Amino acid sequence: MPHSPLRSPTRPGATIATIAVACAALLTGCASTKAPAPTSFDFGPVAAPVTAMPAAASFPALVVADVNGPATLDTDRMFYRLMYANAQQALPYAYNRWAATPLQLLSQRLKARIAQGGVKVLSTTDATGGLPLLRLDMDEFSQNFASATQSTANISLRASLFRGHLLVDQRTFTRSADAPSADAAGGASALAATSDAIAADLLAWLATQPPR
Template structure:
Protein backbone atom coordinates (compact mmCIF):
# COMPACT_ATOMS: atom_id res chain seq x y z
CA UNK A 1 0.00 0.00 0.00
CA UNK A 2 1.39 3.39 -0.95
CA UNK A 3 1.76 6.17 1.56
CA UNK A 4 -1.07 8.09 -0.12
CA UNK A 5 -3.41 5.08 0.06
CA UNK A 6 -2.53 4.56 3.72
CA UNK A 7 -3.36 8.17 4.55
CA UNK A 8 -6.67 7.87 2.70
CA UNK A 9 -7.57 4.71 4.60
CA UNK A 10 -6.75 6.34 7.94
CA UNK A 11 -8.86 9.37 7.00
CA UNK A 12 -11.87 7.21 6.11
CA UNK A 13 -11.56 5.30 9.40
CA UNK A 14 -11.47 8.55 11.36
CA UNK A 15 -14.52 9.82 9.47
CA UNK A 16 -16.51 6.66 10.21
CA UNK A 17 -15.53 6.83 13.87
CA UNK A 18 -16.73 10.41 14.02
CA UNK A 19 -20.06 9.44 12.46
CA UNK A 20 -20.49 6.65 15.00
CA UNK A 21 -19.78 9.01 17.90
CA UNK A 22 -22.47 11.47 16.71
CA UNK A 23 -25.19 8.85 16.42
CA UNK A 24 -28.61 10.25 17.33
CA UNK A 25 -29.59 9.65 20.97
CA UNK A 26 -32.57 7.38 21.71
CA UNK A 27 -35.93 9.15 22.05
CA UNK A 28 -37.01 10.32 25.50
CA UNK A 29 -40.62 9.53 26.43
CA UNK A 30 -42.88 11.81 28.49
CA UNK A 31 -46.29 11.43 30.10
CA UNK A 32 -48.35 13.57 32.49
CA UNK A 33 -46.79 12.10 35.62
CA UNK A 34 -48.75 11.09 38.73
CA UNK A 35 -51.98 12.89 39.52
CA UNK A 36 -50.73 14.36 42.80
CA UNK A 37 -52.77 16.42 45.27
CA UNK A 38 -56.09 14.58 44.77
CA UNK A 39 -59.11 16.76 44.21
CA UNK A 40 -61.59 16.66 47.11
CA UNK A 41 -65.26 15.84 46.58
CA UNK A 42 -66.98 18.65 44.66
CA UNK A 43 -70.61 19.73 44.19
CA UNK A 44 -70.51 17.89 40.85
CA UNK A 45 -70.63 14.61 42.78
CA UNK A 46 -74.10 15.42 44.06
CA UNK A 47 -75.38 16.33 40.59
CA UNK A 48 -73.71 13.34 38.93
CA UNK A 49 -73.34 10.28 41.15
CA UNK A 50 -72.22 8.40 37.99
CA UNK A 51 -71.15 9.69 34.59
CA UNK A 52 -70.05 8.07 31.34
CA UNK A 53 -66.93 9.84 30.06
CA UNK A 54 -66.18 9.07 26.42
CA UNK A 55 -62.57 8.94 25.17
CA UNK A 56 -61.26 12.36 24.19
CA UNK A 57 -61.47 12.98 20.43
CA UNK A 58 -59.27 15.31 18.39
CA UNK A 59 -57.28 15.83 15.18
CA UNK A 60 -55.06 13.12 13.70
CA UNK A 61 -51.89 14.86 14.91
CA UNK A 62 -52.96 14.11 18.50
CA UNK A 63 -53.44 10.42 17.74
CA UNK A 64 -49.68 9.91 17.47
CA UNK A 65 -46.86 9.75 20.03
CA UNK A 66 -44.97 12.63 18.42
CA UNK A 67 -44.43 15.83 20.40
CA UNK A 68 -45.04 19.09 18.56
CA UNK A 69 -44.40 22.77 19.25
CA UNK A 70 -44.97 26.11 17.53
CA UNK A 71 -42.64 29.08 17.18
CA UNK A 72 -45.23 31.85 17.51
CA UNK A 73 -42.61 34.53 16.81
CA UNK A 74 -41.61 32.92 13.52
CA UNK A 75 -44.57 31.06 12.01
CA UNK A 76 -47.58 30.37 14.20
CA UNK A 77 -49.19 28.28 11.45
CA UNK A 78 -46.39 25.71 11.41
CA UNK A 79 -46.37 22.82 13.88
CA UNK A 80 -42.88 21.36 14.33
CA UNK A 81 -41.98 17.95 15.80
CA UNK A 82 -39.33 17.41 18.45
CA UNK A 83 -36.57 15.25 16.98
CA UNK A 84 -35.69 13.07 19.99
CA UNK A 85 -38.76 13.30 22.24
CA UNK A 86 -41.99 11.32 22.22
CA UNK A 87 -45.12 10.91 24.29
CA UNK A 88 -45.42 7.63 26.19
CA UNK A 89 -48.95 7.38 24.72
CA UNK A 90 -50.89 9.56 22.31
CA UNK A 91 -52.01 12.97 23.64
CA UNK A 92 -55.64 11.86 23.22
CA UNK A 93 -54.98 8.85 25.44
CA UNK A 94 -53.12 10.95 28.01
CA UNK A 95 -55.94 13.51 28.08
CA UNK A 96 -58.59 10.80 28.46
CA UNK A 97 -56.76 9.10 31.31
CA UNK A 98 -56.00 12.31 33.20
CA UNK A 99 -59.43 13.90 32.84
CA UNK A 100 -61.21 10.72 33.93
CA UNK A 101 -58.91 10.44 36.94
CA UNK A 102 -59.48 14.05 37.98
CA UNK A 103 -63.27 13.84 37.55
CA UNK A 104 -63.28 10.67 39.64
CA UNK A 105 -61.18 12.42 42.30
CA UNK A 106 -63.93 15.04 42.39
CA UNK A 107 -66.31 12.40 43.72
CA UNK A 108 -68.05 11.43 40.46
CA UNK A 109 -68.18 7.72 39.61
CA UNK A 110 -66.65 7.58 36.13
CA UNK A 111 -67.72 4.84 33.72
CA UNK A 112 -66.53 4.10 30.18
CA UNK A 113 -68.68 3.77 27.08
CA UNK A 114 -68.20 -0.02 27.17
CA UNK A 115 -69.80 -0.35 30.61
CA UNK A 116 -73.48 -1.11 31.15
CA UNK A 117 -74.66 2.50 31.23
CA UNK A 118 -78.35 2.55 30.41
CA UNK A 119 -79.83 5.96 31.17
CA UNK A 120 -76.66 7.49 32.58
CA UNK A 121 -75.52 10.94 31.40
CA UNK A 122 -72.66 11.02 28.90
CA UNK A 123 -69.80 13.51 28.71
CA UNK A 124 -68.09 13.84 25.33
CA UNK A 125 -64.82 15.76 24.99
CA UNK A 126 -63.28 17.15 21.79
CA UNK A 127 -59.85 18.76 21.69
CA UNK A 128 -59.44 21.81 19.47
CA UNK A 129 -55.92 22.74 20.62
CA UNK A 130 -53.13 20.94 22.44
CA UNK A 131 -49.76 22.59 21.91
CA UNK A 132 -46.58 24.03 23.34
CA UNK A 133 -46.14 27.55 21.99
CA UNK A 134 -42.86 29.48 22.05
CA UNK A 135 -43.35 33.25 22.29
CA UNK A 136 -39.56 33.64 22.28
CA UNK A 137 -36.69 31.20 21.91
CA UNK A 138 -36.45 30.91 25.71
CA UNK A 139 -40.08 31.21 26.82
CA UNK A 140 -42.99 28.87 26.07
CA UNK A 141 -46.40 27.94 27.39
CA UNK A 142 -48.88 25.10 27.03
CA UNK A 143 -52.28 25.82 25.53
CA UNK A 144 -55.30 23.51 25.53
CA UNK A 145 -58.78 24.19 24.19
CA UNK A 146 -61.35 21.48 24.83
CA UNK A 147 -65.07 21.34 24.01
CA UNK A 148 -67.27 19.45 26.49
CA UNK A 149 -70.76 18.25 25.56
CA UNK A 150 -73.16 16.80 28.14
CA UNK A 151 -75.90 14.42 26.96
CA UNK A 152 -78.86 12.85 28.75
CA UNK A 153 -80.90 10.21 26.92
CA UNK A 154 -79.09 11.14 23.67
CA UNK A 155 -80.21 14.77 24.02
CA UNK A 156 -77.69 17.60 24.32
CA UNK A 157 -78.06 19.26 27.73
CA UNK A 158 -75.23 21.79 27.50
CA UNK A 159 -71.93 22.43 25.75
CA UNK A 160 -68.98 24.59 26.73
CA UNK A 161 -65.46 25.21 25.49
CA UNK A 162 -62.68 25.39 28.07
CA UNK A 163 -59.40 27.10 27.22
CA UNK A 164 -56.37 27.29 29.49
CA UNK A 165 -52.71 28.27 29.14
CA UNK A 166 -49.83 27.53 31.54
CA UNK A 167 -46.21 28.83 31.36
CA UNK A 168 -43.59 26.11 30.94
CA UNK A 169 -40.77 25.91 33.47
CA UNK A 170 -38.20 25.27 30.74
CA UNK A 171 -38.00 25.93 27.01
CA UNK A 172 -37.85 22.29 25.97
CA UNK A 173 -39.93 19.11 25.66
CA UNK A 174 -39.80 18.40 29.40
CA UNK A 175 -41.13 21.87 30.18
CA UNK A 176 -43.88 21.47 27.61
CA UNK A 177 -44.95 18.09 29.00
CA UNK A 178 -45.18 19.47 32.54
CA UNK A 179 -47.13 22.53 31.44
CA UNK A 180 -49.57 20.47 29.37
CA UNK A 181 -50.20 18.19 32.37
CA UNK A 182 -50.87 21.21 34.61
CA UNK A 183 -53.17 22.73 31.99
CA UNK A 184 -55.13 19.48 31.75
CA UNK A 185 -55.59 19.46 35.53
CA UNK A 186 -56.89 23.04 35.43
CA UNK A 187 -59.40 22.19 32.71
CA UNK A 188 -60.56 19.16 34.70
CA UNK A 189 -61.31 21.49 37.62
CA UNK A 190 -63.22 23.78 35.24
CA UNK A 191 -65.26 20.83 33.96
CA UNK A 192 -66.15 19.75 37.50
CA UNK A 193 -67.28 23.30 38.33
CA UNK A 194 -69.38 23.40 35.15
CA UNK A 195 -71.00 20.02 35.86
CA UNK A 196 -72.04 21.27 39.28
CA UNK A 197 -74.14 24.00 37.59
CA UNK A 198 -76.16 21.54 35.53
CA UNK A 199 -79.78 20.95 36.52
CA UNK A 200 -80.56 17.73 38.39
CA UNK A 201 -81.80 14.80 36.43
Protein backbone atom coordinates in the same frame (compact mmCIF):
# COMPACT_ATOMS: atom_id res chain seq x y z
CA MET B 1 25.42 9.48 -2.02
CA PRO B 2 22.08 7.65 -1.81
CA HIS B 3 19.19 9.33 -0.13
CA SER B 4 18.46 8.26 3.44
CA PRO B 5 15.18 6.34 3.74
CA LEU B 6 14.04 8.85 6.32
CA ARG B 7 14.45 11.68 3.83
CA SER B 8 13.38 9.93 0.68
CA PRO B 9 10.43 11.35 -1.34
CA THR B 10 7.02 10.03 -0.33
CA ARG B 11 6.27 6.79 -2.09
CA PRO B 12 2.85 6.21 -3.77
CA GLY B 13 2.22 3.18 -1.60
CA ALA B 14 2.83 5.15 1.58
CA THR B 15 0.47 7.89 0.44
CA ILE B 16 -2.33 5.42 -0.23
CA ALA B 17 -1.76 3.76 3.13
CA THR B 18 -1.85 7.12 4.91
CA ILE B 19 -5.13 8.07 3.22
CA ALA B 20 -6.64 4.69 4.07
CA VAL B 21 -5.74 5.10 7.75
CA ALA B 22 -7.20 8.63 7.81
CA CYS B 23 -10.43 7.47 6.17
CA ALA B 24 -10.76 4.58 8.60
CA ALA B 25 -10.31 6.95 11.54
CA LEU B 26 -12.92 9.31 10.09
CA LEU B 27 -15.42 6.51 9.56
CA THR B 28 -14.82 5.22 13.07
CA GLY B 29 -15.49 8.67 14.47
CA CYS B 30 -18.71 8.97 12.47
CA ALA B 31 -19.89 5.56 13.60
CA SER B 32 -19.28 6.46 17.24
CA THR B 33 -21.42 9.63 16.95
CA LYS B 34 -24.93 8.39 17.65
CA ALA B 35 -28.21 10.29 17.68
CA PRO B 36 -29.58 11.05 21.15
CA ALA B 37 -31.85 8.37 22.57
CA PRO B 38 -35.56 9.28 22.26
CA THR B 39 -37.18 10.54 25.46
CA SER B 40 -40.83 9.81 26.27
CA PHE B 41 -43.08 12.05 28.37
CA ASP B 42 -46.48 11.65 30.00
CA PHE B 43 -48.48 13.74 32.50
CA GLY B 44 -46.91 12.17 35.56
CA PRO B 45 -48.77 10.60 38.51
CA VAL B 46 -52.25 11.79 39.41
CA ALA B 47 -51.53 13.51 42.71
CA ALA B 48 -54.14 14.80 45.11
CA PRO B 49 -55.62 18.11 43.94
CA VAL B 50 -53.98 21.21 45.36
CA THR B 51 -57.36 22.73 46.12
CA ALA B 52 -60.60 20.95 46.96
CA MET B 53 -62.56 20.20 43.80
CA PRO B 54 -66.35 20.51 43.92
CA ALA B 55 -68.08 17.16 43.94
CA ALA B 56 -70.59 16.69 41.15
CA ALA B 57 -73.44 15.65 43.43
CA SER B 58 -75.87 15.54 40.52
CA PHE B 59 -73.91 12.68 38.94
CA PRO B 60 -73.44 9.62 41.14
CA ALA B 61 -72.35 7.89 37.90
CA LEU B 62 -71.30 9.38 34.59
CA VAL B 63 -70.30 7.90 31.25
CA VAL B 64 -67.16 9.72 30.09
CA ALA B 65 -66.24 9.16 26.46
CA ASP B 66 -62.64 9.23 25.29
CA VAL B 67 -61.46 12.60 24.05
CA ASN B 68 -61.83 13.22 20.33
CA GLY B 69 -59.55 15.51 18.35
CA PRO B 70 -57.70 16.15 15.09
CA ALA B 71 -55.37 13.57 13.56
CA THR B 72 -52.29 15.52 14.68
CA LEU B 73 -53.21 14.67 18.28
CA ASP B 74 -53.69 10.97 17.55
CA THR B 75 -49.94 10.35 17.36
CA ASP B 76 -47.13 10.13 19.90
CA ARG B 77 -45.13 12.91 18.24
CA MET B 78 -44.60 16.11 20.24
CA PHE B 79 -45.26 19.32 18.35
CA TYR B 80 -44.60 22.99 19.04
CA ARG B 81 -45.21 26.29 17.26
CA LEU B 82 -42.89 29.27 16.85
CA MET B 83 -45.46 32.05 17.10
CA TYR B 84 -42.81 34.67 16.34
CA ALA B 85 -41.74 32.96 13.10
CA ASN B 86 -44.64 31.00 11.57
CA ALA B 87 -47.69 30.41 13.73
CA GLN B 88 -49.32 28.30 11.01
CA GLN B 89 -46.63 25.60 11.13
CA ALA B 90 -46.52 22.86 13.75
CA LEU B 91 -42.97 21.55 14.17
CA PRO B 92 -42.09 18.15 15.70
CA TYR B 93 -39.42 17.64 18.34
CA ALA B 94 -36.72 15.42 16.83
CA TYR B 95 -35.92 13.15 19.78
CA ASN B 96 -38.94 13.50 22.07
CA ARG B 97 -42.20 11.56 22.08
CA TRP B 98 -45.33 11.23 24.16
CA ALA B 99 -45.70 7.93 26.01
CA ALA B 100 -49.19 7.73 24.44
CA THR B 101 -51.13 10.01 22.14
CA PRO B 102 -52.30 13.35 23.57
CA LEU B 103 -55.90 12.18 23.12
CA GLN B 104 -55.19 9.09 25.25
CA LEU B 105 -53.23 11.02 27.87
CA LEU B 106 -55.94 13.64 28.28
CA SER B 107 -58.70 11.00 28.38
CA GLN B 108 -56.93 9.16 31.20
CA ARG B 109 -56.20 12.34 33.12
CA LEU B 110 -59.70 13.79 32.92
CA LYS B 111 -61.35 10.51 33.92
CA ALA B 112 -59.03 10.18 36.91
CA ARG B 113 -59.66 13.76 38.03
CA ILE B 114 -63.44 13.47 37.62
CA ALA B 115 -63.36 10.31 39.71
CA GLN B 116 -61.41 12.24 42.36
CA GLY B 117 -64.33 14.67 42.45
CA GLY B 118 -66.65 11.97 43.73
CA VAL B 119 -68.18 10.81 40.44
CA LYS B 120 -68.28 7.14 39.46
CA VAL B 121 -66.75 7.18 35.99
CA LEU B 122 -67.86 4.58 33.45
CA SER B 123 -66.65 4.01 29.90
CA THR B 124 -68.93 3.84 26.89
CA THR B 125 -68.50 0.06 26.74
CA ASP B 126 -69.46 -0.42 30.39
CA ALA B 127 -72.40 1.95 30.46
CA THR B 128 -75.99 0.94 30.98
CA GLY B 129 -78.98 2.78 29.57
CA GLY B 130 -80.18 5.95 31.22
CA LEU B 131 -76.83 7.25 32.51
CA PRO B 132 -75.73 10.75 31.48
CA LEU B 133 -72.91 10.97 28.94
CA LEU B 134 -70.04 13.45 28.81
CA ARG B 135 -68.52 13.88 25.36
CA LEU B 136 -65.17 15.68 25.05
CA ASP B 137 -63.68 17.24 21.91
CA MET B 138 -60.23 18.81 21.98
CA ASP B 139 -59.74 21.81 19.72
CA GLU B 140 -56.23 22.78 20.81
CA PHE B 141 -53.34 21.06 22.55
CA SER B 142 -50.10 22.89 21.90
CA GLN B 143 -46.85 24.36 23.15
CA ASN B 144 -46.45 27.82 21.63
CA PHE B 145 -43.19 29.75 21.73
CA ALA B 146 -43.56 33.54 21.97
CA SER B 147 -39.76 33.77 21.77
CA ALA B 148 -36.82 31.39 21.70
CA THR B 149 -36.79 31.23 25.50
CA GLN B 150 -40.47 31.49 26.51
CA SER B 151 -43.40 29.21 25.74
CA THR B 152 -46.87 28.40 27.03
CA ALA B 153 -49.04 25.29 26.99
CA ASN B 154 -52.54 25.78 25.63
CA ILE B 155 -55.55 23.48 25.76
CA SER B 156 -59.04 24.16 24.47
CA LEU B 157 -61.67 21.51 25.17
CA ARG B 158 -65.37 21.40 24.29
CA ALA B 159 -67.55 19.41 26.70
CA SER B 160 -71.07 18.27 25.82
CA LEU B 161 -73.39 16.76 28.41
CA PHE B 162 -76.18 14.45 27.24
CA ARG B 163 -79.06 12.80 29.06
CA GLY B 164 -80.47 10.14 26.82
CA HIS B 165 -80.08 11.59 23.34
CA LEU B 166 -80.76 15.17 24.43
CA LEU B 167 -78.05 17.79 24.80
CA VAL B 168 -78.29 19.26 28.28
CA ASP B 169 -75.45 21.77 28.10
CA GLN B 170 -72.22 22.48 26.28
CA ARG B 171 -69.20 24.48 27.40
CA THR B 172 -65.77 25.24 25.98
CA PHE B 173 -62.89 25.35 28.45
CA THR B 174 -59.62 27.08 27.58
CA ARG B 175 -56.56 27.13 29.79
CA SER B 176 -52.87 28.00 29.42
CA ALA B 177 -49.76 27.75 31.58
CA ASP B 178 -46.18 28.96 31.26
CA ALA B 179 -43.63 26.24 30.55
CA PRO B 180 -40.84 26.06 33.16
CA SER B 181 -38.23 25.51 30.43
CA ALA B 182 -38.01 26.19 26.70
CA ASP B 183 -37.95 22.55 25.62
CA ALA B 184 -40.04 19.39 25.37
CA ALA B 185 -39.79 18.66 29.10
CA GLY B 186 -41.10 22.12 29.93
CA GLY B 187 -43.94 21.72 27.46
CA ALA B 188 -44.95 18.35 28.90
CA SER B 189 -44.96 19.75 32.43
CA ALA B 190 -47.06 22.76 31.45
CA LEU B 191 -49.53 20.66 29.45
CA ALA B 192 -50.00 18.34 32.44
CA ALA B 193 -50.75 21.33 34.68
CA THR B 194 -53.13 22.75 32.08
CA SER B 195 -54.96 19.41 31.86
CA ASP B 196 -55.48 19.39 35.62
CA ALA B 197 -56.87 22.93 35.46
CA ILE B 198 -59.29 21.89 32.71
CA ALA B 199 -60.39 18.93 34.84
CA ALA B 200 -61.14 21.23 37.79
CA ASP B 201 -63.17 23.47 35.48
CA LEU B 202 -65.12 20.47 34.23
CA LEU B 203 -66.00 19.37 37.75
CA ALA B 204 -67.10 22.87 38.72
CA TRP B 205 -69.32 22.99 35.63
CA LEU B 206 -70.83 19.56 36.27
CA ALA B 207 -71.67 20.60 39.82
CA THR B 208 -73.88 23.38 38.43
CA GLN B 209 -76.00 21.01 36.36
CA PRO B 210 -79.49 20.30 37.74
CA PRO B 211 -80.30 16.82 39.07
CA ARG B 212 -82.13 14.54 36.71
